[in-house]
Amino acid sequence: MSSTRATSAAGATVIARRRSLLSAEILKVTSTKMWLGMLIGVALYIGIGVVATIFAPEQPGMPMPRLSTTEGLRNLFSTAGSGYVFAIVIGALGMTQELRHRTLSSMLLSEPRRNRVMVAKMGAYAGVGAFYGLVGVVFGYALALAFLPLKDHGDIPIDTMWQIAGGSILGCALFAILGVAVGTLVRNQIGAILGILVWVLLIEALLVAFLPAVGKWLPGGALSGVLQSTGFNGASYLPVWGGALVLVGYTAVFGVIAAATTQRRDVS
Amino acid sequence: MTSPDGLASPGPIIATRSDSGVLGSRVDVAGLSKHFGSVVAVDDLTFTVDPGRVTGFLGPNGSGKTTTLRCLLGLVEPTTGTATIGAQRYHDIAHPARVVGAALEATGFHPGRTARNHLRVLALAGGIEESRADATLDLVGLADSARRSVGGFSLGMRQRLQLAAALLGDPGVLLLDEPANGLDPEGIAWLRGFLRYLASQGRTILISSHVLSEVEQTVDDVVIIARGRLVRACPLSDITDHGQRLVVRTPQTEELIAALAQQVPQARVSRQDDGSLLIEDVDSPSVGRAALDAHIELHELRPATSDLEQVFLSLTGGAQ
Known part of the structure; x- marks a missing residue:
């Protein structure tokens, strides 16, 4: 039937268009140096975190679990999955720099269906986030396994390491999408980045550490659940699947709100 | 050939579509x-x-x-x-x-x-x-x-x-x-x-x-x-062809104004700041003939074309 063929050809065209739109967003990331700078940030942040966790003085009465315990080792490995700050920041930078350099308008001339542009951008940054998550765990695990023999530690939990690696990749991908959404909503680059840093590193970090009953429901706390961390004084977070669900929920809600507000907004 | 800002001249322009005819839409x-x-x-x-x-x-x-x-x-x-x-x-x-x-x-x-x-x-x-x-x-x-x-x-x-x-x-x-x-x-x-x-x-x-x-x-x-x-x-062309507008320069301004008033009374004459005359609604042969008949020396007689910007400014109210 020719009509069926025509329909499937049109469908193939739409898929090809979406794929090339995704390629455009990926090329945007790789054709400037920002991603590399942020990647160095991920390595430094995780490297310092892992080394500090291993060599932190262990005394009775310290709030964090010791390396000789299962929880302590899990925390060490989940430190390797904590590059999500960089994932959310690069997502927000990716969106706000389009507004700052006024490149969004030329994008929307090439593809006026704004939803498709938003989806492609979120997809591209999910990829960037996943890459950061992967690099973070590989680098963090390597450091951890290199320095652990110097300390008294329990058995290396290989299964847990795989789970945390998966959680880190998923978590960083979702946080990068969240970053794109925040950038879309805040629009001002400095405002978006400052807001994210104050929230993630200060407000949310304090709530997750000292008020885990509330903190575990926040995006960062949900990620702590996904990464199987143990908080101060043995505080526990959501189970892995629960944390993942909450995180996916936040990403979906913010992503949809961000895409919706873009639909009719005037672009300068 | 390069331009002052160091750019190579563009290559030959090659038609990029063969199914010619009108490409553009309204x-x-x-x-x-x-x-x-x-x-x-x-x-x-x-x-x-x-x-x-x-x-x-x-x-x-x-x-x-x-x-x-x-x-x-x-x-x-x-x-x-x-x-x-x-x-x-x-x-x-x-x-x-x-x-x-x-x-x-x-x-x-x-x-x-x-x-x-x-x-x-x-x-x-x-x-x-x-x-x-x-x-x-x-x-x-x-x-x-x-x-x-x-x-x-x-x-x-x-x-x-x-x-x-x-x-x-x-x-x-x-x-x-x-x-x-x-x-x-x-x-x-x-x-x-x-x-x-x-x-x-x-x-x-x-x-x-x-x-x-x-x-x-x-x-x-x-x-x-x-x-x-x-x-x-x-x-x-609708905003540039405003009838005939001529710029005339002469050392005998007053005599020319008088001669024009007599020979081509439909001409509208106005003095410009630079000492020249702007003459409207008359063609250049008529002005030349009037000057010759009255033995008036002309230094310049040309169409006033460079005032397009004036037309533009007057149409847009001159407000920048």
Whole structure:
């Protein structure tokens, strides 16, 4: 039937268009140096975190679990999955720099269906986030396994390491999408980045550490659940699947709100 | 040959479509208004732009030109009215980058990205072959700078890059916002020839400018707006052929005025600040004959052509 063929050809065209739109967003990331700078940030942040966790003085009465315990080792490995700050920041930078350099308008001339542009951008940054998550765990695990023999530690939990690696990749991908959404909503680059840093590193970090009953429901706390961390004084977070669900929920809600507000907004 | 800002001259212009005939679509703006809060940027504007012609979209800064273009391109939602290309709103065009090419101000670049990658991004986003990036860079004379970061480009080079971006999809309609801004005289001459060539292929070309003299040798038609409202939409010749206007210079000004009053009483004579006379509604042979009959020495007798800017200013109310 020719009509069926025509329909499937049109469908193939739409898929090809979406794929090339995704390629455009990926090329945007790789054709400037920002991603590399942020990647160095991920390595430094995780490297310092892992080394500090291993060599932190262990005394009775310290709030964090010791390396000789299962929880302590899990925390060490989940430190390797904590590059999500960089994932959310690069997502927000990716969106706000389009507004700052006024490149969004030329994008929307090439593809006026704004939803498709938003989806492609979120997809591209999910990829960037996943890459950061992967690099973070590989680098963090390597450091951890290199320095652990110097300390008294329990058995290396290989299964847990795989789970945390998966959680880190998923978590960083979702946080990068969240970053794109925040950038879309805040629009001002400095405002978006400052807001994210104050929230993630200060407000949310304090709530997750000292008020885990509330903190575990926040995006960062949900990620702590996904990464199987143990908080101060043995505080526990959501189970892995629960944390993942909450995180996916936040990403979906913010992503949809961000895409919706873009639909009719005037672009300068 | 290189231009003063070090650019290679563009390569030979090669027709890029064989299924010739008229490529361009008509651009229609009908009853268009756009309010930003209490500011009325565009006020009930109606005009059309025809294929195969270069139309100058003229008005002082802040008169609503860019807002009108943004409405046409779907970047700004009109408050009332419509702005269509080939009777379609921009959003509804199936493959817009192949139908419409636009250049909006020389600011839409990431300074750290190369010219070539900038175009490759837009080609991918518009579903256009990536090879068009190199082809259009060549077309606008930027091939040698393709792998340089746009951050180091001069304003003239950015204008050329904008033009390359507009041409990526080989579109039948070109909407260019102040394309001559920042170009050196050679660049303006090049742009003029380039736009004339593109129009001769049947494309629809609309170029905005706030300086009439910048585009008066390029455009066929003009659409003049001021304060968001239409002032005139007509062929350029309609605003330039204002009957006969002559500039005359003579050491015997008073005698010539008297002679003209006697021999060609319909002539309107006015003294100019530079000592010359502006004579309207009479042709140059009549003035010459009147001067000869009265034995008046003439140093200059020529048509007054350079006051197009005056016409423009008077039409737009002179307000900048």
